Amino acid sequence: MxxxxxxxxxxxxxxxxxxxxxxxxxxxxxxxxxxxxxxxxDKKSNLS
Numbered sequence: 491m492x493x494x495x496x497x498x499x500x501x502x503x504x505x506x507x508x509x510x511x512x513x514x515x516x517x518x519x520x521x522x523x524x525x526x527x528x529x530x531x532d533k534k535s536n537l538s
Contacts, residue, residue: 494504 491501494501497504497508499508
């Protein structure tokens with residue numbers, strides 16, 4: 491709420507036009523990183 495006031499946007503616009511796209515991009519990025527990290531660790535554990 492404070493961030494929306496500081497940016498002089500309504501709370502709905504701030505939440506759905508600013509925060510939501512950034513959150514979705516971050517979640518997708520973390521999912522991709524997690525996929526490759528787990529794949530790397532699976533390959534590493536099979537070599538031991």
